[in-house]
Amino acid sequence: MNCQEAREAFSDLYDGALSGPPLADLSRHLDGCPVCRAEWAAFRRAMHALKDLGDEEPSPGFAARVAERIEAPRWWQRVAATLVLPLRVKLPIHAAALVLLGLAGLWASQRSPELRRAAVEHAPAGTQQAAPETAASVTPPTTAKKTEAEPQPPAPSPTTVASRKTASPPAGAGKAQGPLATPEAKDVPQAPAVREEAARPMAAPPAAPLPQPQGQVAQPGRLQSVPPPPEARAKTETRPGTESSVSVMQRSVSAPAPRSADALFSSGVTEFAAHRYEPAIDDLRAFLAQHPDDGRVPDARFLLADAYRAQGRYAEAGAEFEAFLRQYPKHPRAPTALYRQGEIQLLLGEKSGCKTLRDALNRYPDVREAATARETLAARCP
Amino acid sequence: MGTLENATGLRLQQAEGDVGAMDATDEDRRLVDRARTGDVRAFEALVRRYERWVFTLALRMVGDRGDAEDIAQEVFLKAYRGLQGFRGGSRFSTWLYAIASHHCLNHLAGRDSRARRAERTGNSPDGQGGVLPSALDRVADASPGPDAVLERQELTRAIQNELVQLTEHHRMVIILRDVQGMSYEDIAATLGVELGTVRSRLHRARMELKARLGPLLGDGSST
Numbered sequence: 061m062n063c064q065e066a067r068e069a070f071s072d073l074y075d076g077a078l079s080g081p082p083l084a085d086l087s088r089h090l091d092g093c094p095v096c097r098a099e100w101a102a103f104r105r106a107m108h109a110l111k112d113l114g115d116e117e118p119s120p121g122f123a124a125r126v127a128e129r130i131e132a133p134r135w136w137q138r139v140a141a142t143l144v145l146p147l148r149v150k151l152p153i154h155a156a157a158l159v160l161l162g163l164a165g166l167w168a169s170q171r172s173p174e175l176r177r178a179a180v181e182h183a184p185a186g187t188q189q190a191a192p193e194t195a196a197s198v199t200p201p202t203t204a205k206k207t208e209a210e211p212q213p214p215a216p217s218p219t220t221v222a223s224r225k226t227a228s229p230p231a232g233a234g235k236a237q238g239p240l241a242t243p244e245a246k247d248v249p250q251a252p253a254v255r256e257e258a259a260r261p262m263a264a265p266p267a268a269p270l271p272q273p274q275g276q277v278a279q280p281g282r283l284q285s286v287p288p289p290p291e292a293r294a295k296t297e298t299r300p301g302t303e304s305s306v307s308v309m310q311r312s313v314s315a316p317a318p319r320s321a322d323a324l325f326s327s328g329v330t331e332f333a334a335h336r337y338e339p340a341i342d343d344l345r346a347f348l349a350q351h352p353d354d355g356r357v358p359d360a361r362f363l364l365a366d367a368y369r370a371q372g373r374y375a376e377a378g379a380e381f382e383a384f385l386r387q388y389p390k391h392p393r394a395p396t397a398l399y400r401q402g403e404i405q406l407l408l409g410e411k412s413g414c415k416t417l418r419d420a421l422n423r424y425p426d427v428r429e430a431a432t433a434r435e436t437l438a439a440r441c442p
Numbered sequence: 443m444g445t446l447e448n449a450t451g452l453r454l455q456q457a458e459g460d461v462g463a464m465d466a467t468d469e470d471r472r473l474v475d476r477a478r479t480g481d482v483r484a485f486e487a488l489v490r491r492y493e494r495w496v497f498t499l500a501l502r503m504v505g506d507r508g509d510a511e512d513i514a515q516e517v518f519l520k521a522y523r524g525l526q527g528f529r530g531g532s533r534f535s536t537w538l539y540a541i542a543s544h545h546c547l548n549h550l551a552g553r554d555s556r557a558r559r560a561e562r563t564g565n566s567p568d569g570q571g572g573v574l575p576s577a578l579d580r581v582a583d584a585s586p587g588p589d590a591v592l593e594r595q596e597l598t599r600a601i602q603n604e605l606v607q608l609t610e611h612h613r614m615v616i617i618l619r620d621v622q623g624m625s626y627e628d629i630a631a632t633l634g635v636e637l638g639t640v641r642s643r644l645h646r647a648r649m650e651l652k653a654r655l656g657p658l659l660g661d662g663s664s665t
Contacts, residue, residue: 068645072641072645074648102652106648109597110621110651111621113602113621116494116497116501117493118514123490125515126486127486
């Protein structure tokens with residue numbers, strides 16, 4: 061057998077598929093050829109390295125997600141279901157549609173100068189003053205919008221004159237007060253652009269992205285505001301002692317939104333994978349604090365402990381691994397956690413680390429961590 | 443002779459694996475029968491039994507966890523929708539592995555064509571330069587400290603990167619054999635090729651991987 065033939069047989073040899081004379085020939089060749097012997101050793105190292113890649117697990121909840129996708133109706137099933145909705149679903153939808161239609165009609169009538177003029181002219185004398193107040197009391201703030209782009213302002217009624225006197229908007233700054241303005245809106249100086257955007261229904265965001273005020277983060281689907289024009293900017297400040305509903309809305313928009321469990325967990329894992337342990341710790345801790353009932357909590361606790369360990373924060377890592385083992389003794393990562401805990405105890409100079417590692421070896425002698433633990437025990441636990 | 447010591451061990455492993463496979467087959471059959479009647483929970487149990495296998499195959503083939511998870515999901519959905527056509531002539535596992543293997547190969551074929559298109563337009567196909575390390579894989583590593591963790595991570599990543607340099611068919615056969623531990627016969631049945639094809643592809647794949655991993659593993663004379 062020459063070297064070429066010997067190397068051609070490596071694969072069969074590795075699989076144990078050789079026997080009889082071919083195996084004996086190859087054995088003799090390897091015994092007498094140091095080059096092929098080295099090649100065979102390299103072949104085996106490569107195969108062992110490949111084998112050591114081991115199995116991988118999909119993210120937690122994988123099987124449940126597959127089941128969800130199976131159970132999710134197909135598009136034609138969804139269409140069919142929509143056509144045969146039960147009454148208990150249909151009725152609220154129809155009622156809501158009617159209310160929306162009514163509100164839209166009211167809004168359209170208020171925007172139409174002719175209709176509004178006709179309403180004022182035909183209204184009984186005693187109700188002309190009361191009508192706007194009544195409307196304001198029952199109409200949600202989302203209908204209080206009245207844009208400065210309105211080309212022809214209506215003939216001033218007593219109410220609109222009064223509201224203009226209160227607000228005194230500068231020329232060109234828009235008229236935020238109309239017959240439907242709320243009492244709060246009348247009391248507060250207007251920042252037309254801000255008010256109009258804030259009063260816009262959330263379901264109807266602006267068609268194009270708008271510039272954000274400083275410190276405010278744009279988020280899709282969220283209420284957005286635009287910076288007021290310079291001449292109106294001073295008027296955006298709320299008077300001392302008063303707080304309009306608009307300012308409350310603005311404040312709520314500026315507050316940071318809580319992040320979802322998926323976002324926090326995924327960010328924690330990604331940061332960890334990128335060796336950015338500090339943000340990983342922040343994300344994982346936030347995930348654990350905000351979503352204590354999530355199914356990924358055990359994995360997050362393990363990762364948190366390992367992030368501390370990677371940072372050299374061994375005391376915190378040890379405490380986390382200990383808590384993990386106490387709470388999830390049957391978790392698939394419990395063997396690793398126990399070995400980790402033993403190593404950390406030794407790193408902290410605690411003799412109990414030897415006992416922990418021996419305990420780990422007794423309980424989980426076949427896991428990958430065992431070999432390292434035996435070396436550690438031999439070196440540090442005589 | 444010391445160099446041949448693994449041969450007997452492999453045969454023993456295969457024998458033990460066969461006994462376990464018989465139990466698994468019975469359980470699979472029961473779950474498949476229930477799933478066929480629309481019992482999604484039974485199919486979910488099947489997914490749990492095989493999710494590691496399918497996901498590992500996909501990950502080793504494509505090298506990206508996100509893609510691998512998408513592929514694994516699609517494989518199981520295909521399997522569920524095709525259950526009525528599964529007659530039980532072969533094991534469920536073999537049938538599922540065939541779906542998974544072909545889905546991976548199809549995905550790679552599609553990705554290659556996307557990559558070629560991206561190359562023509564000057565864009566990176568996926569915006570990633572390599573294989574993202576898995577955090578959960580990283581934490582499962584055996585090592586005494588962070589440095590060793592990183593070292594091992596680098597090696598794992600390097601091996602995975604070399605693995606994805608093999609041709610799809612060579613990669614598939616070496617993963618099925620040396621990562622998933624399948625027999626030659628099962629690989630032939632899964633891929634729908636002759637035993638001799640499996641043997642020759644496997645030999646070429648192993649020799650190429652050995653040459654590629656040589657520098658990483660400290661083999662100065664690797665060829």
